[in-house]
Amino acid sequence: MSYASVLDSTPGHHGSRGAHFVVTRILIYGVLILWAFICLFPIYWTFTTAFKEAPDVMQGHLIPLIDFQPSWKGLRSLGLSPDTIFETSTVREEFLKRFTNSMWASLGGSFLALALGSLAGYGLARFPYRFGPMKNDDIGFFFISQL
Numbered sequence: 001m002s003y004a005s006v007l008d009s010t011p012g013h014h015g016s017r018g019a020h021f022v023v024t025r026i027l028i029y030g031v032l033i034l035w036a037f038i039c040l041f042p043i044y045w046t047f048t049t050a051f052k053e054a055p056d057v058m059q060g061h062l063i064p065l066i067d068f069q070p071s072w073k074g075l076r077s078l079g080l081s082p083d084t085i086f087e088t089s090t091v092r093e094e095f096l097k098r099f100t101n102s103m104w105a106s107l108g109g110s111f112l113a114l115a116l117g118s119l120a121g122y123g124l125a126r127f128p129y130r131f132g133p134m135k136n137d138d139i140g141f142f143f144i145s146q147l
Contacts, residue, residue, distance in 0.1 A: 050074060117143075 049057055051070035061067030072081035079089030123129075124140050131139055 045062070048062065048064055048070075051064065051072070051074070052061065052068055053071055053073050056068040064070050072083070075081040076084055077091065078095050079085070079087070079092030080095075084092075120143065121140075124136050124143075129136055129139060134142070
C-alpha cells in the first residue's frame with residue numbers, strides 16, 4: 001500500500017475533490033463578478049456622461065481625468081449644477097416638468113401592468129385553461145419568459 005493511497009483513504013482528506021471545489025468556486029465568483037460588471041457598467045456610463053462635454057460624448061471617452069476632464073457644463077445648462085441650483089431657472093423648471101411627467105407615465109404603466117399581471121396570474125392559478133396544445137403551466141411559462 002502506497003503513501004498516496006493511505007492519504008486518499010484517510011477520513012478528512014479530500015484529495016482532488018478539494019481542488020475541484022476551489023476551481024468551481026473560482027469559476028462561480030468569476031462569472032458573478034463578470035455579471036456584476038455587465039449590470040453596473042450602464043450606471044457608470046450614465047453617471048460619467050453627465051459630466052462630459054458634447055465632443056467627449058461623441059468620441060466615447062470613458063475614464064474621467066484620463067480620457068476627459070469632467071465639467072458641470074451639461075448640468076449647468078439644465079440649471080442643476082452646484083452654482084446654479086438655488087437660482088431661478090426656467091430651463092430647470094421645464095426639465096423637471098418633463099421629468100415629472102415621465103415619472104407619472106412610467107409609474108402608471110408599471111402599476112397597470114402589475115394589476116393586469118396579477119389578475120392573469122390568479123386566473124391561471126385558479127382555473128384550468130387550454131390554449132391549443134398548451135395548458136396552464138405552459139401559458140404561465142410563456143408569460144414569465146416574456147419578462
